[in-house]
Every structure is written in structure tokens, then in C-alpha cells.
Amino acid sequence: MSNYEVPKVWEWDKDESNQFGNQPVAGSRFEKELPVGEKPLQVYSLGTPNGIKVAIMLEELKEAGVEEADYDLYLINISEGDQFGSDFVKINPNSKIPAMVDHSTDEPIRVFESVSILLYLADKFEQFMPTKLAERTELMNWLFWQTGAAPYVGGGFGHFYNYAPTKQEYPINRFTMETKRQLDLLDKHLADKPFIGGDEYTIADMAIWPWYGRLVQGELYGGAAEFLKANEYTHLLEWANRIQERPAVKRALEVEYKDIK
Numbered sequence: 001m002s003n004y005e006v007p008k009v010w011e012w013d014k015d016e017s018n019q020f021g022n023q024p025v026a027g028s029r030f031e032k033e034l035p036v037g038e039k040p041l042q043v044y045s046l047g048t049p050n051g052i053k054v055a056i057m058l059e060e061l062k063e064a065g066v067e068e069a070d071y072d073l074y075l076i077n078i079s080e081g082d083q084f085g086s087d088f089v090k091i092n093p094n095s096k097i098p099a100m101v102d103h104s105t106d107e108p109i110r111v112f113e114s115v116s117i118l119l120y121l122a123d124k125f126e127q128f129m130p131t132k133l134a135e136r137t138e139l140m141n142w143l144f145w146q147t148g149a150a151p152y153v154g155g156g157f158g159h160f161y162n163y164a165p166t167k168q169e170y171p172i173n174r175f176t177m178e179t180k181r182q183l184d185l186l187d188k189h190l191a192d193k194p195f196i197g198g199d200e201y202t203i204a205d206m207a208i209w210p211w212y213g214r215l216v217q218g219e220l221y222g223g224a225a226e227f228l229k230a231n232e233y234t235h236l237l238e239w240a241n242r243i244q245e246r247p248a249v250k251r252a253l254e255v256e257y258k259d260i261k
Helices: 049-063 086-091 114-125 133-163 169-192 203-216 234-244 247-252
Strands: 041-045 071-075 099-102 109-112
Touching (some): 049 114, 049 203, 049 247, 086 099, 086 109, 099 114, 109 114, 234 247
Parallel strands (some): 041 071
Antiparallel strands (some): 041 099
């Protein structure tokens, strides 16, 4: 049982240490210049599930022969607080990776939030996105599902199961329940189709796989697949393994991040 008593008004303890640098205020915390390379797309990211999404899309575009999708990729080390540097905050005021700037346009266009980047690239290059209204709407259903559902997996289950300084039964049980419900949802959805949207591989697969595919494959949160009994989700596992065999996905998992000095 916890002895914590909820105060009437929450106050931030500025002396409290937090490895992720969380604070209750937005905006930059220091001046830091970002490098800008010669490629059309400048990407600032990290190999988290959200970062992997964008790397997959960029590598899939290269695999499809879209030369205009060439990119430079730079490391934003969130454990060291790079996301709060002044240049990065100008691109993404929310201080989250990934973020991208398209320099191929008359005026550079900033794009932040991982799914927004996927949609931008899909529309710009007319790739991995259905054009028919019904199919596009189904894709959008699953994209927005992912953006709403994944925080329960990462910030909920992943945090309390793997990262929290103490193990607490209530939040672990609560978020495990929701994570398994989501896995079951995907497993049922994929029972009669090869990809999230049906017969065609799309950005919906790219958005969902780094979170849920890698989770059931045992690649997230200290190998939480055993705890979640991920082997029970056979259709989801088949889909996850199918996606992982794509050459562009393999390259996306091996992309080299340049350090920001």
C-alpha cells in the first residue's frame, strides 16, 4: 500500500532528479545549433519506436527508387536532453523525436510527430498510401489508433514494467491489461490479411510495427514478450516477422546516427 497523500495543489520539486529530464514547462533550455547536411531531407531522431517509423519510411522510399527522398540523419540523444536545444525546439516545439526539415521546397518545411512525417512523405512522393477514399480512410483509422494507443504501451506498460525505479503492482496490472487488449485487437485484425490495411503494405504497417511488432518479438522493455505471453498472438507474430524480413526495414534498424557536437 502507498502512503502517498495527494496534495490539494501539485508543486514541482525542482531538486527532484529525473533521468529523462522531464519538467512541467515547454520550450528550449539552452542554445544548441543543429547540423544541416546537403541532402533534401534533414532528420533528427533516435532509434526509439517512433524514430524507427521514419527510418523505415525513408528506407522504403529508397528501395522504391525515390531518389528525392535522400536524407541526412542526426542523433538527438534524449537521455542527454538534446531535444531541449534551441535549434531542435524550433523544429519541434514539443521537444520530442523524430523531427524533419524538408529543404527541397522554396522555403524549408518543418515536420514533427512521427505519423505526421509518414503522412507528409507518403503524400509528397505518392507512395505507401492508398488513393481510394475507403482504403485511405481505413489506413487513417489505424494511424490514429496507433497514435492514441501506443502511449499506454510505452508511457504506461513500458515505463512501469521496465523503467520505473520501483515495481508497483497496480500500474503494472493496469497497463498490462490494456497492452494485452491491444495485442489481441491486432491479432484478430490480422487473422485474415497480410498487412494492416489489407493486401497492400502501407505507412500503417510502418507506424505500428516498431511498437507492437517489436514488442511481441521480444525487442522492447527488457524482453517483455514472455511476461505478456506474446507467443499467443500468432497472427500478429506472423505479420511482425513478415515486416522484419523487408530489406528496407532491416536497413532502418541499422541506420547510423551522426553525433551532434
